[in-house]
Amino acid sequence: MESAIFGQAIREYFRLRRILPWVALGVFCLFMAKYWDVLQSGATKADAYSNVSAIFVYHILALASAIFTTAIISQEVEQKTIVYLLTRPVPRWKLLLLRYLASGIVVSVIGILCAVFASIGSYQGLGNNPLLIKDCAALIVGAFAYGALFLLVSLMFNRAMIICLLFAFGWETAIPNMQGQMYYLSIYSYLEGIAQHPSAGGNKLLALLVGGSGDNTLTPGTSYLVMFLFSVALIGAAAWWFTNFEYLPREDAE
Amino acid sequence: MVTATNVSRWYGQVIGLNDISCEIGPGITALLGMNGAGKTTLIRLITGQLRPTTGDLRVFGEEPFANINVYRRLGYCPEIDNFYEHYTGRDFVRFLARLDGLSSADAKSRTEAVLDMVGMSDRADRKIAGYSKGMRQRIKLAQAMLHDPDMILLDEPLNGLDPIGRREFIDILGALAEQGKAILVSSHILFEVEQMTRSLLLLHRGRRLATGDLGVIRSLIDKHPHQIRIETDEPRRAAALLAALPNIVSMKFDRSGDSIQLEVREPDSFYDALSNAVIEHGLRIRGFSSPDNNLESVFKYLVEA
Numbered sequence: 001m002e003s004a005i006f007g008q009a010i011r012e013y014f015r016l017r018r019i020l021p022w023v024a025l026g027v028f029c030l031f032m033a034k035y036w037d038v039l040q041s042g043a044t045k046a047d048a049y050s051n052v053s054a055i056f057v058y059h060i061l062a063l064a065s066a067i068f069t070t071a072i073i074s075q076e077v078e079q080k081t082i083v084y085l086l087t088r089p090v091p092r093w094k095l096l097l098l099r100y101l102a103s104g105i106v107v108s109v110i111g112i113l114c115a116v117f118a119s120i121g122s123y124q125g126l127g128n129n130p131l132l133i134k135d136c137a138a139l140i141v142g143a144f145a146y147g148a149l150f151l152l153v154s155l156m157f158n159r160a161m162i163i164c165l166l167f168a169f170g171w172e173t174a175i176p177n178m179q180g181q182m183y184y185l186s187i188y189s190y191l192e193g194i195a196q197h198p199s200a201g202g203n204k205l206l207a208l209l210v211g212g213s214g215d216n217t218l219t220p221g222t223s224y225l226v227m228f229l230f231s232v233a234l235i236g237a238a239a240w241w242f243t244n245f246e247y248l249p250r251e252d253a254e
Numbered sequence: 255m256v257t258a259t260n261v262s263r264w265y266g267q268v269i270g271l272n273d274i275s276c277e278i279g280p281g282i283t284a285l286l287g288m289n290g291a292g293k294t295t296l297i298r299l300i301t302g303q304l305r306p307t308t309g310d311l312r313v314f315g316e317e318p319f320a321n322i323n324v325y326r327r328l329g330y331c332p333e334i335d336n337f338y339e340h341y342t343g344r345d346f347v348r349f350l351a352r353l354d355g356l357s358s359a360d361a362k363s364r365t366e367a368v369l370d371m372v373g374m375s376d377r378a379d380r381k382i383a384g385y386s387k388g389m390r391q392r393i394k395l396a397q398a399m400l401h402d403p404d405m406i407l408l409d410e411p412l413n414g415l416d417p418i419g420r421r422e423f424i425d426i427l428g429a430l431a432e433q434g435k436a437i438l439v440s441s442h443i444l445f446e447v448e449q450m451t452r453s454l455l456l457l458h459r460g461r462r463l464a465t466g467d468l469g470v471i472r473s474l475i476d477k478h479p480h481q482i483r484i485e486t487d488e489p490r491r492a493a494a495l496l497a498a499l500p501n502i503v504s505m506k507f508d509r510s511g512d513s514i515q516l517e518v519r520e521p522d523s524f525y526d527a528l529s530n531a532v533i534e535h536g537l538r539i540r541g542f543s544s545p546d547n548n549l550e551s552v553f554k555y556l557v558e559a
Contacts, residue, residue, distance in 0.1 A: 012338075247303075
């Protein structure tokens with residue numbers, strides 16, 4: 001039963017029509033990394049990779065997470081297929097967790113794919129990029145952290161996608177750049193704490209774009225721990241919520 | 255199998271089901287009511303998609319909301335017409351068989367069995383997106399029977415089926431009922447329901463209006479004058495013959511002059527007498543209809559009663 005739920009979700013998320021746009025975004029990252037020196041003269045390969053990664057790859061990760069995570073339940077509700085899932089002898093929490101796991105894997109793959117493309121664009125390969133492994137780890141952590149948050153939001157609110165996108169592109173861009181300790185409230189700050197991208201130097205605009213204008217001093221160890229606890233707490237809350245509240249196909253109730 | 259005690263369900267300010275008490279056991283029970291009567295709400299309560307706002311609902315002795323013990327014994331054929339459209343019928347049913355806890359091999363064999371039962375074996379490898387309404391209904395019924403449940407709930411299952419499909423569908427339900435399963439079928443068409451069962455639960459505006467045997471409900475209805483329209487080429491001769499029959503309350507000619515409107519008591523007796531009159535006197539009748547044979551009239555009678 002578990003393998004059927006997980007397998008179905010993976011097959012659903014990895015459908016060619018769903019994956020192709022993300023591959024296209026990966027190719028976009030490749031070109032941005034390859035021609036980064038047009039935008040920033042004198043940029044090294046490391047600069048090109050880390051800037052493209054921070055500006056594009058992590059936002060693509062958040063976007064992918066918003067789209068795939070809201071599909072876990074909200075899309076089933078919208079499509080009215082939720083009824084087939086909720087009237088089966090499967091505990092709701094198990095259904096939710098298995099589909100969350102599948103979406104986390106897909107979003108991780110998308111994030112890593114984009115990072116790999118960016119690496120190919122900047123380093124003309126993967127082996128010479130010292131930042132790639134740490135980035136991959138941060139992207140996996142980010143996929144599950146964003147996923148847990150967006151999943152809970154999608155269970156609690158009807159128009160979850162709007163909230164998730166505002167968070168991904170508004171909150172996650174603004175908060176890491178704020179002075180003081182506001183960066184604690186941003187998932188991206190912790191992912192940056194894991195990835196440890198090099199500083200943008202004196203370029204204020206670039207620092208703003210990569211979320212490096214704040215006072216982020218998070219270490220990888222702290223970031224891993226906080227993200228783990230954050231994800232577990234939120235996914236636990238989501239499982240509790242989903243088990244205890246009603247989910248009906250969106251239509252006029254008779 | 256199902257026991258509802260003073261169950262009510264509110265949607266915000268709107269009441270969907272109002273103080274319903276009933277019991278549903280083995281055999282086919284028809285859940286009858288017009289649109290908005292609360293049929294789907296009751297089915298959603300029984301299938302544990304909703305919780306009652308007040309009252310107590312038990313299915314197999316347990317509260318059904320998100321209860322996997324109940325789902326192990328319950329099959330549900332929803333009214334909605336939505337599927338994973340890119341799946342084939344076979345893949346869709348097999349996936350749900352796995353969710354029912356069947357092993358891969360069992361799911362495969364059980365899928366073939368239920369597809370065969372609903373007459374979809376030869377068409378199950380096509381994508382659901384290309385299915386007709388009738389084929390979709392069959393797939394929905396197939397997935398409801400997968401785990402051989404003790405109770406099957408079908409929400410408006412005959413919608414979209416052609417007459418042959420309806421007959422086959424009704425036969426399948428009859429066979430399931432004979433196996434001792436409880437089957438609850440919702441419908442808003444009295445005629446449709448009469449072909450399936452004598453056991454009815456009538457809902458009207460969220461309330462239980464009547465429950466029990468169709469015959470009892472019919473006799474309640476038959477106490478009221480029943481309207482019948484008879485079309486004939488010889489209306490005056492027909493009127494003279496019909497006036498002599500028992501149970502005629504009133505009679506008038508249509509403006510067109512080729513039909514007669516009657517009000518009769520005990521329509522079954524009248525129909526017997528009418529057929530005798532046709533045979534004995536060679537009365538030519540082109541057709542007859544009863545506007546009272548619809549659900550709206552039934553509710554009107556019962557509410558007035």
